[in-house]
Amino acid sequence: MFAVLKTGGKQYKVQSGDILRVEKLAAVAGETLQFNEILMVGSTIGAPFVADAGVQAEVIDQIKGKKVIHFVKRRRKHSSKRTKGHRQQLTLLRVTNILEKGAEKSGVKAAQGAGSVPASANVAAPTKAAAPKAAKAQAPAASGSDDLTAITGVGPAAAKKFNDAGITTYAQLAAVDAATFDAVKVKPEWVDQAKELAQ
Known part of the structure; x- marks a missing residue:
């Protein structure tokens, strides 16, 4: 069985046991996360997401991607040049389980980007207001x-x-x-x- 999940603005087709490199998530090595934005499970396609489906994965490590060089040069008189390097922060994951149903009741922490606020804070504040x-x-x-x-x-x-x-x-x-x-x-x-x- 395979699933298509969405995280960090990208889509990944995964099977149980696959190793993934995704945009950095707020998690530590050894932690288990669950992706709830599932676009497809097997032959079931969601609109926009498949209801109550999930993909569980174990965090292997927080890594950096290959260095990317950004070089700018202006030619001729009064020319200038600038070099910048960038290494994207990534999270290395191993897919452990694909759930067609029951993802909401699994009790596994939802995967969130490193810069996002915890979901509990987002939900609690509007309810009180x-x-x-x-x-x-x-x-x-x-x-x-x-x-x-x-x-x-x-x-x-x-x-x-x-x-x-x-x-x-x-x-x-x-x-x-x-x-x-x-x-x-x-x-x-x-x-x-x-x-x-x-x-």
């Missing part, structure tokens, strides 16, 4: 109000002004006279959309 917003969004819905931001052109600030003025439903906004309403500058198309949404 999103919790108050979710509570605010549910509160008006529970009291029988509509989401006025569904109207094209009405943003969160305008919706808040409408709510402060006592307009919380599409029917109430549909009954507003755009010329005489002072709390918010109401566009006639907002009233028309509110009438359609209120039906």
Whole structure:
């Protein structure tokens, strides 16, 4: 069985036992990692990735690639030349297991690039910030109000002004006279959309 995995912006076709050189990963020698961005397993093709599939690999070593020379020369009068060398940092891996199913429950650490932030920090921060917003969004819905931001052109600030003025439903906004309403500058198309949404 083979799989096609994606890491470091590149794709690799692998089988169990293969040795890979990939862009540097945040891991130490002897550690087992799991790649979850799997484009293909056997004959199963993902869109964009195969769900719940994974490739597990053991880190052999952190290495450097061959030296690449970058040479620039400007010809003729007042010429200059510059030479720079670069050795790309790589991680040497041995593929140990290809999982068609059950990759999410395997408990193996996900492979991440050396410069990336741990996934736990990325997931935890938005959840805490999103919790108050979710509570605010549910509160008006529970009291029988509509989401006025569904109207094209009405943003969160305008919706808040409408709510402060006592307009919380599409029917109430549909009954507003755009010329005489002072709390918010109401566009006639907002009233028309509110009438359609209120039906």
